[in-house]
Amino acid sequence: MTQVQPKQPAARLNNAQQALEVARQLAQQFRSGAAERDRERRLPHQELQRLFGSGLGAITVPRDYGGIAVSSAVLAAIVATLSEGDAAIGQVPQNHFYALEVLRVNGSEAQKQRLYAEVLAGVHLGNALAEFTSKAAHQRSTQILNGYLNGTKFYATGALFADRIPAAARNEEGKEELVFVPRHQPGVTVIDDWSGFGQRTTGSGSVEFRDVEVAAEDRVPFQTAFERPTAVGPFAQMLHAAIDQGIARAAFNDMLDFLRQRARPWPDSGVERASDDPLTLDRTGRLAARLAAGDALLELAGAAVDTAQQHPSAESVAEASVAVAKARAWTTEVSLEAGNLLFELSGSRASLREYNLDRHWRNARTHTLHDPVRWKYPAIGNYLLNGVLPPRRGTL
Incomplete structure (x- = not known):
């Protein structure tokens, strides 16, 4: 048996509020270097060591094993916050938490005792799931x-x-x-x-x-995590929705900053500042409302996932999958919309090396391709209209 040691000992977090505050602090730190890391493709080794050294990697460990077992809604909020600071860093722990969820539902008592202890100490779990050689994402030849x-x-x-x-x-x-x-x-x-x-x-x-x-x-x-009703699938998709929500927020906030400080409207618009342009105000307000809706959908999805985790059944897992699909479809569209609007209102200057604001659209366009959003709306409609339970898999 191989016991794995972390790169550095992790702090212990005491409650969900502390975890949220640590995530906010780290996100602020990560934001300051995000544009440069993307521009130079400088991998965030030190930043991720700080993240897992902070104790955030252990926040889903059950209380019986020494963790604080934050709710799914809190976990989604934390992932969205980290992704707002740096979308790449926010995506990395998604698979870490996914593996811990598989361990929770399928691991033996001895495995939980040992692997949870490692994670509490600061061990970071990666992933090796997808393959080029298979016909579908859920098929593996390894x-x-x-x-x-x-x-x-x-x-x-x-x-x-x-x-x-x-x-x-x-x-x-x-x-x-x-x-x-x-x-x-x-x-x-x-x-x-x-x-x-x-x-x-x-x-x-x-x-x-x-x-x-x-x-x-x-x-x-x-495999058995999908052969019976478990929350593994919707849990995974909830975190992807949170990443997209964080990307959308980052694009929106950088757009506000750009418009307030630098941008000017078209010469014939009749106003001196972009922040006074009624069309700009309209588009900004509309996107702000859609972002708030994304936060609400994530919270509802988290509550549904919690119910499915605590009381797993075909119906509770289906309801969680549908709630998460709604959030994932919405945040996909809003993250792309936010990146598009940033370009529209800031112009070609957004892609200048100095600003590198185009990374938000690039991040959204890349991450939202993780699994087809076009599958989600039909699955929602089929459940609501015909009572057909959505398939149990990690890509819906």
Whole structure:
């Protein structure tokens, strides 16, 4: 059994309010260097060490295991806040919390005791889920045979920075497991080959597993989390919605700052300042209202996820999936709208190297492609009109 140590000891947070305040403080720090990190593609190694050293990585650990078990709505608010500061940093812990949710619903008592203790100490979990070779996102060819793991992953967000890399793989019986692989286990290679034009510093590269010996204690059942009603799927999507909401807020706030301090309206508009232009005021007010709606939808989604976690059933999980799909579809559209409006009202200057404000649109356009939003509205409508329960998977 391999015990993994964090890069640095983590602080212990006492309650949800403290966690929210720490997230706000970190987001403010991250914001100051976000444009430069994106421009230079400078990976946020030190920033992520601060994040996981702050204790935020352990906020979903159940109270019975020493954590504070924040509500899903609070977790979503924290992820949105971090993403507002730097969208790439905000995305990295999404898979960390996702792996902890799989551990919560499918891990053995011994696995929970050991892995929760590591996370409380500051261990960062990455991910190795997606594959190029499969026909669909939920199909994997990575295998465990005779205790050895082999396969290649991509879109492995966070793996480059992590202490463990939870990897999806099929076992000897063809059932999928989530293997909590130590980052520096022999045979593990993390490749920094992510070259997206948005979310440039998430480290979402590739991971190769070549005859990696895996301990039985690190193997958690994965497939069964979707074969029965659990909140794993909507929980994951809720965090993606929070990332998009954070991107939208960042674009909106930078737009306000740009218009107040620098921008001028068109010469024939009849006003001296962009902040006095009635058309600008109208578009700004409309987007502010849509952002507030996104916050409300996230809170409702979080409450539905909490209910599904505490009282899992086919109906409660379906209601959580639908509530989250509403939030995810909405924040997808609003994050893109915010990036577009930033360009529209600030002009081509937004993309100047000095400002690098175009990163918000690039981040939204890239992250919102994580899974097709076009699936969500039909699933919502089919549930409401026909009572058809949405599929249980991590991409709805």
